[in-house]
Amino acid sequence: MFEFKLPDLGEGIQEGEILKWYVDKGGEITEDEPLVDVETDKAAVTIPSPRSGKIVDRKGEVGDMVNVGEVFVIIDDGSGGEASLPAPEKKEEAPKQEAAPKKQEASVSKPAPKPVAKAVEHADGRPVPAAPATRRLAREMGIDINQVPGTGPGGRVTTEDVQAFADGGAPVATSDTAPAASQASKAAPREAVEIPKSGIPLLELEDLPDFSQQGPVEIEQFRSIRRKVAKKMVTSMVVVPHVAHMDEADVTELEKLRIAEKKAAEQDGSGVRLTLLPFMMKALTAMLRKYPQFNASLDPFREEIIYKKFYNIGFAADTPRGLMVPVVKDTNNKSIVEISQEIIELATRAREGNIEPQDIQHGTISITNVGPIGGTGLIPTINYPEVAILGMGRVQEKPVVRDGEIVIRKMLPLTLAFDHRIADGAQAAYMVTELIKMLENPTKLLLSV
Numbered sequence: 438m439f440e441f442k443l444p445d446l447g448e449g450i451q452e453g454e455i456l457k458w459y460v461d462k463g464g465e466i467t468e469d470e471p472l473v474d475v476e477t478d479k480a481a482v483t484i485p486s487p488r489s490g491k492i493v494d495r496k497g498e499v500g501d502m503v504n505v506g507e508v509f510v511i512i513d514d515g516s517g518g519e520a521s522l523p524a525p526e527k528k529e530e531a532p533k534q535e536a537a538p539k540k541q542e543a544s545v546s547k548p549a550p551k552p553v554a555k556a557v558e559h560a561d562g563r564p565v566p567a568a569p570a571t572r573r574l575a576r577e578m579g580i581d582i583n584q585v586p587g588t589g590p591g592g593r594v595t596t597e598d599v600q601a602f603a604d605g606g607a608p609v610a611t612s613d614t615a616p617a618a619s620q621a622s623k624a625a626p627r628e629a630v631e632i633p634k635s636g637i638p639l640l641e642l643e644d645l646p647d648f649s650q651q652g653p654v655e656i657e658q659f660r661s662i663r664r665k666v667a668k669k670m671v672t673s674m675v676v677v678p679h680v681a682h683m684d685e686a687d688v689t690e691l692e693k694l695r696i697a698e699k700k701a702a703e704q705d706g707s708g709v710r711l712t713l714l715p716f717m718m719k720a721l722t723a724m725l726r727k728y729p730q731f732n733a734s735l736d737p738f739r740e741e742i743i744y745k746k747f748y749n750i751g752f753a754a755d756t757p758r759g760l761m762v763p764v765v766k767d768t769n770n771k772s773i774v775e776i777s778q779e780i781i782e783l784a785t786r787a788r789e790g791n792i793e794p795q796d797i798q799h800g801t802i803s804i805t806n807v808g809p810i811g812g813t814g815l816i817p818t819i820n821y822p823e824v825a826i827l828g829m830g831r832v833q834e835k836p837v838v839r840d841g842e843i844v845i846r847k848m849l850p851l852t853l854a855f856d857h858r859i860a861d862g863a864q865a866a867y868m869v870t871e872l873i874k875m876l877e878n879p880t881k882l883l884l885s886v
Contacts, residue, residue, distance in 0.1 A: 438518045439488045441510040443503045446477050446794055452504045452572060453477045455497045455868070464492050469741075472510065477505070480662070480797055481758065481790050490514035496522050500593075502567060571818035575599050593658075637675075663759040674823035678857040680864040681816045686849045686873040689831060691716060694879045707774060713849070714806055715777040720875045720882055721827060722748045722768045725802065728868040730860045731853075732801050732823040742859050751820060752780060754787045761787045762820055764800040773883075808832060814850045824856035849876070852868040 446453055460466045471812035472486040496509040503509045508522060567582055574596055575582040585602045632642045648654050659667070671831075673679075687703035695711050702709040725732040729744045736743060748769045751762040763783035765776055786792040803820045806829040815829040830850035837846045853869050875882045 438493065439490070439512045439514045439516065440508045440861060441487055441507050441512060442508050443475070445505060446475065446482060450477045450505065450794065453482075455499055455501050455503060456481060457499065458495065460486075462492055464476065466492060466512070474553075475852050476662070477794065480761070480794050482793065483791055486510045486512070488514040494522050495883050502572065520878055539837065547621070559831065571596050578603050594657060596609050609872050636871050643886055658695070662761065666760050669821055670818050673819050677821060677824075678820050679816075679819060679854055680857045680862060680865070681852050681854045682862060682869055683814065683852045684869050684873060686848045686851055686876045687837070688713065688849045688876055689847045691876055691879050691882070692832070692847050709774055709777060710781060711773070712780075713808070713832070714774045714804065716876070716882065717804060717806075717827070718765060718768050718776050718780075718827065719773050720748045720872055721802070721804070723875065724868050724872050726769075728864060731855060731868065732863060733859060734822045735824060735856065735859050741776065745801045747801065749799050749801045751797075751803040751823075753805035754784050756788050756790070761792065761797055762800060762803055763796050764789050764798065765791060766799070802826065804829065808849075815852055817852065817854050819854055819856060824859055826854050828852035828854065871876075 443453065452743040454477070455473040456476050458473050459471045466472065466489065468487065469485045471483050475484055477480055491513040493511040495511070496507075496550050497503050503724065522648050536798045567587070570716040571594055572582055575594075578599065580599060580603060582594055582599070585594050585598050588598055588864050594758065623726075632644055642882045691713070695713065695716065699709070699711050702711070706742060723750055730742070732745050732748065734743045734745070735741075747767065749764050749766045750768050754761045754763055763780075763786075765771070765779050765783070768776060772780070783792065783796055786796070800823060802823055803817075803826045805815070805817045805826060807815055808829050810831075812830050813833070814827045814830045817826045819826050828851065830852075832847050832849045834845050835848045836843050837848065839846070851869060851873070853865050
Protein backbone atom coordinates (compact mmCIF):
# COMPACT_ATOMS: atom_id res chain seq x y z
CA MET A 438 0.00 0.00 0.00
CA PHE A 439 1.19 3.50 -0.79
CA GLU A 440 0.21 6.42 1.43
CA PHE A 441 0.08 9.56 -0.69
CA LYS A 442 0.55 12.81 1.19
CA LEU A 443 -0.57 16.14 -0.22
CA PRO A 444 2.65 17.51 -1.75
CA ASP A 445 4.13 20.97 -1.33
CA LEU A 446 1.93 23.28 -3.39
CA GLY A 447 4.18 26.32 -3.33
CA GLU A 448 5.81 28.88 -1.12
CA GLY A 449 3.83 29.57 2.05
CA ILE A 450 0.92 27.28 1.12
CA GLN A 451 -0.19 24.99 3.93
CA GLU A 452 -3.46 23.59 2.63
CA GLY A 453 -5.66 23.29 -0.41
CA GLU A 454 -9.34 22.96 -1.25
CA ILE A 455 -10.47 19.91 -3.24
CA LEU A 456 -12.07 20.98 -6.52
CA LYS A 457 -12.46 17.67 -8.34
CA TRP A 458 -11.62 13.98 -7.96
CA TYR A 459 -10.76 12.17 -11.19
CA VAL A 460 -10.97 8.66 -9.69
CA ASP A 461 -13.52 7.32 -7.23
CA LYS A 462 -12.74 5.09 -4.29
CA GLY A 463 -12.17 1.59 -5.61
CA GLY A 464 -11.23 2.84 -9.06
CA GLU A 465 -8.03 2.06 -10.95
CA ILE A 466 -5.46 4.68 -11.90
CA THR A 467 -2.19 4.77 -13.82
CA GLU A 468 0.91 6.59 -12.66
CA ASP A 469 0.97 10.26 -13.76
CA GLU A 470 -2.73 10.27 -14.62
CA PRO A 471 -4.73 13.17 -13.09
CA LEU A 472 -5.83 12.27 -9.57
CA VAL A 473 -7.31 15.40 -8.04
CA ASP A 474 -7.65 19.15 -8.63
CA VAL A 475 -6.72 21.25 -5.61
CA GLU A 476 -7.11 25.02 -5.32
CA THR A 477 -5.07 27.18 -2.98
CA ASP A 478 -5.08 30.90 -2.31
CA LYS A 479 -2.68 31.26 -5.24
CA ALA A 480 -3.70 28.87 -8.00
CA ALA A 481 -5.56 25.72 -8.96
CA VAL A 482 -3.34 22.71 -9.66
CA THR A 483 -3.93 19.21 -10.96
CA ILE A 484 -2.08 16.60 -8.90
CA PRO A 485 -1.15 13.42 -10.79
CA SER A 486 -1.08 9.98 -9.25
CA PRO A 487 2.38 8.97 -7.98
CA ARG A 488 1.63 5.25 -8.46
CA SER A 489 -0.42 2.89 -10.58
CA GLY A 490 -2.99 0.82 -8.76
CA LYS A 491 -6.37 0.84 -7.03
CA ILE A 492 -7.65 3.73 -4.92
CA VAL A 493 -8.27 1.98 -1.59
CA ASP A 494 -9.32 5.10 0.28
CA ARG A 495 -9.31 8.84 -0.08
CA LYS A 496 -9.94 11.74 2.26
CA GLY A 497 -12.21 14.66 1.54
CA GLU A 498 -14.94 15.56 -0.89
CA VAL A 499 -15.26 18.57 -3.17
CA GLY A 500 -15.03 21.72 -1.03
CA ASP A 501 -13.07 20.08 1.80
CA MET A 502 -9.61 21.23 2.90
CA VAL A 503 -6.50 19.02 3.00
CA ASN A 504 -3.27 20.00 4.74
CA VAL A 505 0.11 19.80 3.01
CA GLY A 506 1.94 16.68 4.21
CA GLU A 507 -1.29 14.96 5.23
CA VAL A 508 -2.09 11.47 3.92
CA PHE A 509 -5.23 11.88 1.82
CA VAL A 510 -5.10 8.96 -0.65
CA ILE A 511 -4.14 5.31 -0.20
CA ILE A 512 -3.20 3.39 -3.34
CA ASP A 513 -2.86 -0.38 -3.58
CA ASP A 514 0.20 -0.47 -5.83
CA GLY A 515 0.93 -4.16 -5.26
CA SER A 516 3.67 -3.53 -2.72
CA GLY A 517 1.71 -5.23 0.04
CA GLY A 518 1.18 -4.14 3.61
CA GLU A 519 -1.73 -2.37 5.17
CA ALA A 520 -2.54 1.30 5.47
CA SER A 521 -5.45 3.45 6.52
CA LEU A 522 -6.20 7.11 6.58
CA PRO A 523 -5.31 8.68 9.92
CA ALA A 524 -8.20 9.52 12.18
CA PRO A 525 -8.61 13.21 12.89
CA GLU A 526 -6.83 14.34 15.99
CA LYS A 527 -9.11 14.79 18.96
CA LYS A 528 -7.87 17.05 21.67
CA GLU A 529 -8.90 16.64 25.26
CA GLU A 530 -11.71 18.87 26.32
CA ALA A 531 -10.33 21.89 28.10
CA PRO A 532 -11.90 22.86 31.42
CA LYS A 533 -14.47 25.60 31.25
CA GLN A 534 -13.11 29.03 32.04
CA GLU A 535 -14.71 31.79 33.99
CA ALA A 536 -15.88 34.70 31.91
CA ALA A 537 -13.07 37.18 31.53
CA PRO A 538 -13.66 40.83 32.32
CA LYS A 539 -14.60 42.95 29.33
CA LYS A 540 -11.54 44.04 27.40
CA GLN A 541 -10.67 47.72 27.60
CA GLU A 542 -10.33 49.67 24.40
CA ALA A 543 -6.61 50.25 24.93
CA SER A 544 -5.85 46.60 25.64
CA VAL A 545 -4.01 44.63 22.96
CA SER A 546 -4.40 41.19 24.54
CA LYS A 547 -6.77 38.67 22.96
CA PRO A 548 -9.58 37.11 25.00
CA ALA A 549 -8.99 33.52 26.00
CA PRO A 550 -10.77 31.03 23.68
CA LYS A 551 -13.74 29.30 25.23
CA PRO A 552 -14.12 25.71 23.94
CA VAL A 553 -17.46 24.07 23.36
CA ALA A 554 -18.33 20.76 24.94
CA LYS A 555 -17.77 18.68 21.83
CA ALA A 556 -15.54 19.01 18.80
CA VAL A 557 -17.45 19.76 15.63
CA GLU A 558 -16.71 17.01 13.13
CA HIS A 559 -18.42 15.23 10.27
CA ALA A 560 -20.02 11.90 10.92
CA ASP A 561 -17.27 10.15 8.96
CA GLY A 562 -14.51 11.75 11.02
CA ARG A 563 -13.45 14.40 8.49
CA PRO A 564 -12.50 17.79 9.93
CA VAL A 565 -14.86 20.68 9.41
CA PRO A 566 -14.43 22.61 6.13
CA ALA A 567 -12.84 26.05 6.33
CA ALA A 568 -10.96 28.32 3.98
CA PRO A 569 -7.16 28.68 4.29
CA ALA A 570 -7.42 32.21 5.67
CA THR A 571 -9.91 31.05 8.32
CA ARG A 572 -7.66 28.17 9.40
CA ARG A 573 -4.70 30.55 9.55
CA LEU A 574 -6.69 32.94 11.76
CA ALA A 575 -7.62 30.09 14.09
CA ARG A 576 -3.98 29.00 14.38
CA GLU A 577 -2.86 32.55 15.13
CA MET A 578 -5.51 32.84 17.87
CA GLY A 579 -4.59 29.45 19.35
CA ILE A 580 -7.98 27.92 18.56
CA ASP A 581 -8.66 24.34 17.48
CA ILE A 582 -10.82 24.97 14.41
CA ASN A 583 -12.50 21.56 14.84
CA GLN A 584 -14.07 22.97 18.01
CA VAL A 585 -15.67 25.93 16.24
CA PRO A 586 -19.33 25.60 15.16
CA GLY A 587 -19.58 26.41 11.45
CA THR A 588 -22.45 28.56 10.22
CA GLY A 589 -21.43 28.76 6.56
CA PRO A 590 -22.81 26.63 3.71
CA GLY A 591 -22.37 22.94 4.42
CA GLY A 592 -21.17 23.67 7.95
CA ARG A 593 -18.15 25.66 6.72
CA VAL A 594 -16.37 27.60 9.46
CA THR A 595 -16.03 31.29 8.64
CA THR A 596 -13.69 33.93 10.05
CA GLU A 597 -16.68 35.39 11.89
CA ASP A 598 -17.27 31.99 13.52
CA VAL A 599 -13.66 31.90 14.75
CA GLN A 600 -13.85 35.44 16.10
CA ALA A 601 -17.17 34.77 17.80
CA PHE A 602 -15.78 31.56 19.32
CA ALA A 603 -12.78 33.46 20.68
CA ASP A 604 -15.15 35.97 22.29
CA GLY A 605 -17.19 33.35 24.07
CA GLY A 606 -18.05 30.39 21.89
CA ALA A 607 -21.35 31.68 20.48
CA PRO A 608 -21.85 31.16 16.74
CA VAL A 609 -22.62 34.22 14.65
CA ALA A 610 -25.73 32.68 13.12
CA THR A 611 -28.05 29.79 13.96
CA SER A 612 -29.79 29.10 10.67
CA ASP A 613 -28.53 26.02 8.85
CA THR A 614 -31.23 25.96 6.25
CA ALA A 615 -30.17 28.91 4.09
CA PRO A 616 -29.26 27.86 0.54
CA ALA A 617 -25.56 27.91 -0.31
CA ALA A 618 -25.68 29.57 -3.71
CA SER A 619 -28.65 31.90 -3.60
CA GLN A 620 -31.16 33.47 -1.28
CA ALA A 621 -34.70 34.59 -2.06
CA SER A 622 -35.71 38.17 -1.46
CA LYS A 623 -38.15 37.05 1.26
CA ALA A 624 -35.51 35.16 3.24
CA ALA A 625 -35.38 35.62 7.00
CA PRO A 626 -33.37 38.67 8.07
CA ARG A 627 -29.69 38.04 8.66
CA GLU A 628 -28.49 38.13 12.21
CA ALA A 629 -26.07 40.90 13.07
CA VAL A 630 -22.37 40.06 13.23
CA GLU A 631 -19.68 41.74 15.25
CA ILE A 632 -17.48 43.86 12.99
CA PRO A 633 -13.82 43.83 14.08
CA LYS A 634 -12.24 47.23 14.69
CA SER A 635 -9.84 48.27 11.95
CA GLY A 636 -7.26 49.78 14.27
CA ILE A 637 -7.06 52.79 11.95
CA PRO A 638 -8.23 56.11 13.43
CA LEU A 639 -11.59 57.32 12.05
CA LEU A 640 -12.04 54.15 10.01
CA GLU A 641 -15.07 52.33 11.36
CA LEU A 642 -16.42 49.37 9.39
CA GLU A 643 -20.15 48.74 9.32
CA ASP A 644 -22.07 45.59 8.50
CA LEU A 645 -23.79 45.59 5.11
CA PRO A 646 -27.57 45.86 4.96
CA ASP A 647 -29.52 42.69 4.26
CA PHE A 648 -30.00 43.13 0.52
CA SER A 649 -32.21 40.03 0.37
CA GLN A 650 -34.90 42.07 2.10
CA GLN A 651 -34.76 44.60 -0.75
CA GLY A 652 -34.97 42.24 -3.71
CA PRO A 653 -33.70 38.98 -5.21
CA VAL A 654 -30.01 38.29 -4.63
CA GLU A 655 -27.51 35.54 -5.37
CA ILE A 656 -24.75 34.79 -2.87
CA GLU A 657 -21.39 33.38 -3.86
CA GLN A 658 -18.72 32.38 -1.35
CA PHE A 659 -15.78 34.79 -1.42
CA ARG A 660 -12.80 32.45 -1.47
CA SER A 661 -9.71 31.05 -3.12
CA ILE A 662 -8.02 33.21 -5.78
CA ARG A 663 -10.62 35.99 -5.69
CA ARG A 664 -10.17 36.32 -1.92
CA LYS A 665 -6.39 36.23 -2.24
CA VAL A 666 -6.50 39.08 -4.77
CA ALA A 667 -8.75 41.08 -2.43
CA LYS A 668 -6.42 40.54 0.51
CA LYS A 669 -3.37 41.66 -1.46
CA MET A 670 -5.14 44.69 -2.90
CA VAL A 671 -6.40 45.84 0.51
CA THR A 672 -2.92 45.35 1.97
CA SER A 673 -1.39 47.30 -0.89
CA MET A 674 -3.83 50.21 -0.72
CA VAL A 675 -3.72 50.47 3.09
CA VAL A 676 0.03 50.01 3.55
CA VAL A 677 1.53 51.57 0.43
CA PRO A 678 1.28 55.31 -0.31
CA HIS A 679 0.53 55.17 -4.03
CA VAL A 680 1.68 57.81 -6.50
CA ALA A 681 0.91 57.65 -10.23
CA HIS A 682 3.00 59.24 -12.98
CA MET A 683 1.33 59.40 -16.40
CA ASP A 684 2.64 60.02 -19.90
CA GLU A 685 2.26 58.92 -23.52
CA ALA A 686 4.66 57.10 -25.81
CA ASP A 687 4.73 57.49 -29.58
CA VAL A 688 4.89 53.85 -30.68
CA THR A 689 4.31 54.46 -34.40
CA GLU A 690 7.70 53.07 -35.45
CA LEU A 691 7.55 50.27 -32.90
CA GLU A 692 4.16 49.23 -34.25
CA LYS A 693 5.58 49.14 -37.78
CA LEU A 694 8.37 46.86 -36.58
CA ARG A 695 5.98 44.65 -34.61
CA ILE A 696 3.56 44.21 -37.51
CA ALA A 697 6.39 43.49 -39.97
CA GLU A 698 7.86 40.83 -37.67
CA LYS A 699 4.45 39.35 -37.08
CA LYS A 700 3.82 39.00 -40.82
CA ALA A 701 7.28 37.49 -41.30
CA ALA A 702 6.56 34.94 -38.57
CA GLU A 703 3.29 34.00 -40.24
CA GLN A 704 5.06 33.47 -43.57
CA ASP A 705 7.89 31.35 -42.20
CA GLY A 706 5.55 29.37 -39.97
CA SER A 707 7.40 30.12 -36.73
CA GLY A 708 4.10 30.86 -34.98
CA VAL A 709 5.44 33.87 -33.05
CA ARG A 710 2.60 36.26 -32.17
CA LEU A 711 4.27 39.51 -31.19
CA THR A 712 2.32 42.06 -29.15
CA LEU A 713 3.53 45.24 -27.52
CA LEU A 714 3.86 43.52 -24.13
CA PRO A 715 7.15 41.64 -24.73
CA PHE A 716 8.73 44.82 -26.13
CA MET A 717 7.57 46.66 -23.02
CA MET A 718 8.97 43.96 -20.73
CA LYS A 719 12.36 44.16 -22.40
CA ALA A 720 12.44 47.96 -22.30
CA LEU A 721 11.30 48.01 -18.66
CA THR A 722 14.05 45.55 -17.73
CA ALA A 723 16.64 47.95 -19.13
CA MET A 724 15.13 50.80 -17.10
CA LEU A 725 15.16 48.78 -13.87
CA ARG A 726 18.90 48.36 -14.14
CA LYS A 727 19.27 52.14 -14.08
CA TYR A 728 16.50 52.80 -11.57
CA PRO A 729 16.75 49.88 -9.10
CA GLN A 730 14.38 51.49 -6.57
CA PHE A 731 11.49 50.35 -8.75
CA ASN A 732 12.70 46.73 -8.64
CA ALA A 733 12.78 46.53 -4.87
CA SER A 734 10.77 45.77 -1.74
CA LEU A 735 10.57 47.61 1.57
CA ASP A 736 10.77 45.76 4.88
CA PRO A 737 9.08 48.20 7.29
CA PHE A 738 9.87 46.11 10.34
CA ARG A 739 13.61 45.93 9.74
CA GLU A 740 13.58 49.35 8.05
CA GLU A 741 15.45 47.97 5.05
CA ILE A 742 15.09 48.41 1.29
CA ILE A 743 15.83 45.20 -0.61
CA TYR A 744 17.13 45.93 -4.11
CA LYS A 745 16.62 42.86 -6.29
CA LYS A 746 19.33 42.08 -8.79
CA PHE A 747 17.07 39.74 -10.73
CA TYR A 748 14.26 40.73 -13.08
CA ASN A 749 10.99 38.80 -12.97
CA ILE A 750 8.15 40.72 -14.57
CA GLY A 751 4.56 39.73 -13.88
CA PHE A 752 1.65 40.54 -16.17
CA ALA A 753 -2.01 40.75 -15.23
CA ALA A 754 -4.09 38.00 -16.85
CA ASP A 755 -7.89 37.87 -16.81
CA THR A 756 -9.03 34.29 -16.19
CA PRO A 757 -12.35 32.58 -15.42
CA ARG A 758 -11.14 32.18 -11.82
CA GLY A 759 -10.24 35.85 -11.50
CA LEU A 760 -7.13 37.98 -11.83
CA MET A 761 -3.80 36.16 -11.96
CA VAL A 762 -0.31 37.58 -12.38
CA PRO A 763 1.92 35.03 -14.16
CA VAL A 764 5.60 35.91 -13.98
CA VAL A 765 8.17 35.83 -16.77
CA LYS A 766 11.44 35.03 -15.01
CA ASP A 767 14.86 36.45 -15.88
CA THR A 768 13.69 38.84 -18.58
CA ASN A 769 17.23 40.26 -18.74
CA ASN A 770 18.45 36.94 -20.16
CA LYS A 771 15.68 36.37 -22.70
CA SER A 772 15.03 37.79 -26.16
CA ILE A 773 11.83 39.59 -27.08
CA VAL A 774 10.68 36.52 -29.03
CA GLU A 775 11.38 34.22 -26.06
CA ILE A 776 9.50 36.55 -23.73
CA SER A 777 6.58 36.64 -26.18
CA GLN A 778 6.39 32.84 -26.35
CA GLU A 779 6.48 32.58 -22.55
CA ILE A 780 3.73 35.19 -22.15
CA ILE A 781 1.46 33.25 -24.51
CA GLU A 782 2.16 29.95 -22.76
CA LEU A 783 1.60 31.34 -19.25
CA ALA A 784 -1.55 33.23 -20.22
CA THR A 785 -3.01 30.13 -21.90
CA ARG A 786 -2.35 27.92 -18.87
CA ALA A 787 -3.75 30.58 -16.53
CA ARG A 788 -7.02 30.74 -18.50
CA GLU A 789 -7.27 26.95 -18.65
CA GLY A 790 -6.74 26.68 -14.90
CA ASN A 791 -3.62 24.49 -14.97
CA ILE A 792 -0.92 27.04 -14.16
CA GLU A 793 1.66 25.97 -11.59
CA PRO A 794 2.09 27.90 -8.30
CA GLN A 795 5.72 28.70 -9.11
CA ASP A 796 4.57 30.45 -12.29
CA ILE A 797 2.85 33.19 -10.28
CA GLN A 798 5.54 33.69 -7.65
CA HIS A 799 8.71 35.74 -7.17
CA GLY A 800 7.75 38.72 -9.33
CA THR A 801 9.78 41.89 -8.87
CA ILE A 802 7.51 44.31 -10.78
CA SER A 803 4.26 43.96 -12.72
CA ILE A 804 2.64 45.24 -15.90
CA THR A 805 -1.09 45.49 -16.47
CA ASN A 806 -2.20 45.95 -20.06
CA VAL A 807 -5.83 46.90 -20.61
CA GLY A 808 -5.16 48.07 -24.15
CA PRO A 809 -6.64 45.00 -25.88
CA ILE A 810 -9.87 45.56 -23.92
CA GLY A 811 -9.98 49.34 -24.13
CA GLY A 812 -9.37 52.39 -22.03
CA THR A 813 -7.53 55.65 -22.43
CA GLY A 814 -5.71 55.30 -19.13
CA LEU A 815 -5.69 53.64 -15.73
CA ILE A 816 -4.28 53.91 -12.23
CA PRO A 817 -3.18 50.37 -11.29
CA THR A 818 -2.72 49.02 -7.77
CA ILE A 819 0.77 47.88 -6.80
CA ASN A 820 1.15 44.12 -6.46
CA TYR A 821 2.46 44.10 -2.88
CA PRO A 822 5.25 43.48 -1.78
CA GLU A 823 6.47 44.88 -5.09
CA VAL A 824 6.86 48.66 -5.16
CA ALA A 825 5.80 49.56 -8.70
CA ILE A 826 3.45 48.57 -11.50
CA LEU A 827 3.28 49.83 -15.07
CA GLY A 828 -0.13 50.31 -16.68
CA MET A 829 -0.63 50.25 -20.46
CA GLY A 830 -3.74 51.71 -22.09
CA ARG A 831 -5.04 51.37 -25.63
CA VAL A 832 -2.89 52.53 -28.55
CA GLN A 833 -4.79 55.19 -30.45
CA GLU A 834 -4.07 57.34 -33.47
CA LYS A 835 -3.91 60.97 -32.37
CA PRO A 836 -2.99 64.30 -33.93
CA VAL A 837 0.30 65.48 -32.39
CA VAL A 838 2.74 68.27 -33.20
CA ARG A 839 6.09 67.22 -34.69
CA ASP A 840 8.54 69.88 -35.93
CA GLY A 841 5.79 72.48 -35.95
CA GLU A 842 3.39 70.35 -37.98
CA ILE A 843 0.33 68.37 -36.96
CA VAL A 844 0.74 64.69 -37.81
CA ILE A 845 -1.12 61.50 -36.93
CA ARG A 846 0.84 59.20 -34.63
CA LYS A 847 0.05 56.05 -32.67
CA MET A 848 0.14 56.98 -28.99
CA LEU A 849 0.33 54.59 -26.04
CA PRO A 850 -0.85 55.92 -22.64
CA LEU A 851 1.36 54.80 -19.74
CA THR A 852 0.97 55.01 -15.96
CA LEU A 853 3.68 54.13 -13.49
CA ALA A 854 2.20 53.63 -10.02
CA PHE A 855 4.89 53.41 -7.35
CA ASP A 856 5.51 53.31 -3.61
CA HIS A 857 6.28 56.85 -2.45
CA ARG A 858 8.13 55.51 0.60
CA ILE A 859 11.15 54.48 -1.45
CA ALA A 860 10.87 56.50 -4.67
CA ASP A 861 10.05 60.09 -5.52
CA GLY A 862 8.10 61.64 -8.36
CA ALA A 863 11.22 62.99 -10.05
CA GLN A 864 12.76 59.51 -10.25
CA ALA A 865 9.55 58.12 -11.72
CA ALA A 866 9.42 60.93 -14.28
CA TYR A 867 13.04 60.37 -15.32
CA MET A 868 12.49 56.62 -15.71
CA VAL A 869 9.26 56.92 -17.68
CA THR A 870 10.80 59.59 -19.94
CA GLU A 871 13.73 57.31 -20.77
CA LEU A 872 11.37 54.37 -21.22
CA ILE A 873 9.35 56.38 -23.73
CA LYS A 874 12.48 57.37 -25.69
CA MET A 875 13.42 53.70 -25.94
CA LEU A 876 9.95 52.71 -27.13
CA GLU A 877 9.92 55.50 -29.70
CA ASN A 878 13.21 54.32 -31.16
CA PRO A 879 13.03 50.56 -31.84
CA THR A 880 16.69 50.47 -32.91
CA LYS A 881 17.74 51.88 -29.56
CA LEU A 882 15.49 49.36 -27.85
CA LEU A 883 17.02 46.40 -29.64
CA LEU A 884 20.59 47.62 -29.12
CA SER A 885 20.12 48.53 -25.46
CA VAL A 886 18.80 45.20 -24.27
